[in-house]
Amino acid sequence: MVEGSRSKAGRTLFLPGGWTQPPIRHLPLERWKLPLYGLPEGESPVLGVIVPTRPVAGLYREAWQRVRDGRGPRLEALEVPRPRKRRR
Numbered sequence: 001m002v003e004g005s006r007s008k009a010g011r012t013l014f015l016p017g018g019w020t021q022p023p024i025r026h027l028p029l030e031r032w033k034l035p036l037y038g039l040p041e042g043e044s045p046v047l048g049v050i051v052p053t054r055p056v057a058g059l060y061r062e063a064w065q066r067v068r069d070g071r072g073p074r075l076e077a078l079e080v081p082r083p084r085k086r087r088r
Helices: 033-039 056-068
Strands: none
Touching: 033 056
8 A cells, every 4th residue: 555645536545556537527547457448548438437448246256356466556656645834
């Protein structure tokens, strides 16, 4: 886990890796997940929503195999908030 801030995430803890902003109306998504959803970066989803296009069990198997093969999420650019200086 890494700590940081990402647009519209609503959280501060993330798996390591890049973050992509799909076209309008979609929330940001981890770049590592795009191939699992059959979604090239920067393109709109075919059905207009980002959803699995196959059974979720197969999706999890492929994701786990990618991790086991050394192709798991990796740390890329990540904005980390700087601690605020305390006033005295």
